[in-house]
Amino acid sequence: MKDELQIAMADLDEERTLMLVEERVKAGYSSVEIIESCRRGVEVVGEKYSDSHYYLSDLIMSEEILKGVMRILEPYIPTNGSVKGLSIVMGTIEGDIHDLGKNIIIYLLRSSGYQVHDLGVDVTPERFIQAVNETKASILGISVLLSFCIGSIKKVVDLLEDAGLRDKVKVVVGGYPVNQEVKEFTGADFYANDVTEAMRIYREILEIKEDSV
Numbered sequence: 001m002k003d004e005l006q007i008a009m010a011d012l013d014e015e016r017t018l019m020l021v022e023e024r025v026k027a028g029y030s031s032v033e034i035i036e037s038c039r040r041g042v043e044v045v046g047e048k049y050s051d052s053h054y055y056l057s058d059l060i061m062s063e064e065i066l067k068g069v070m071r072i073l074e075p076y077i078p079t080n081g082s083v084k085g086l087s088i089v090m091g092t093i094e095g096d097i098h099d100l101g102k103n104i105i106i107y108l109l110r111s112s113g114y115q116v117h118d119l120g121v122d123v124t125p126e127r128f129i130q131a132v133n134e135t136k137a138s139i140l141g142i143s144v145l146l147s148f149c150i151g152s153i154k155k156v157v158d159l160l161e162d163a164g165l166r167d168k169v170k171v172v173v174g175g176y177p178v179n180q181e182v183k184e185f186t187g188a189d190f191y192a193n194d195v196t197e198a199m200r201i202y203r204e205i206l207e208i209k210e211d212s213v
Contacts, residue, residue, distance in 0.1 A: 014061075021038075138169060
């Protein structure tokens with residue numbers, strides 16, 4: 001069965017995407033379910049960009065559409081007014097400007113009351129380490145879309161080791177090209193390809209760390 005919302009997002013059809021989101025909200029779909037359909041559509045956009053069928057302007061357009069989706073969903077995402085003690089650092093690795101998936105995860109984590117420090121895109125390995133030192137973060141989330149940038153994620157993990165921080169920080173990598181092989185190559189602790197799995201991982205890590213505080 002085809003997912004009409006995923007297709008509309010992949011086709012960069014803003015009007016239809018937002019209409020379908022409104023319809024799904026009224027039909028009782030959860031925010032995460034709706035976001036996941038949009039994320040799969042964005043993944044197609046990323047694939048087309050990697051294959052040179054889409055251009056940078058199309059990536060930017062998909063981000064603008066997604067912002068519209070999030071504005072619709074914002075009232076339906078449970079929020080927690082308190083800010084919890086654990087810090088999370090997130091960013092897109094050096095050489096990559098893709099941040100749609102990262103932004104979704106950040107939005108959901110902040111809505112749950114967690115402190116998320118967003119480093120943005122094209123973040124150097126050294127900047128990740130600096131941010132972990134500055135924030136005392138327990139989790140480091142690294143987003144990647146372009147496969148040739150994966151080597152820089154390994155450098156981040158190596159620098160954590162060199163700085164004596166590796167056993168204090170859980171590293172989560174996310175994005176279209178990541179899999180078990182990427183996890184093992186980079187030395188990351190976890191990987192995720194979709195919003196639901198990523199949120200499960202983050203919540204599991206956070207619960208364990210909160211219990212140990």
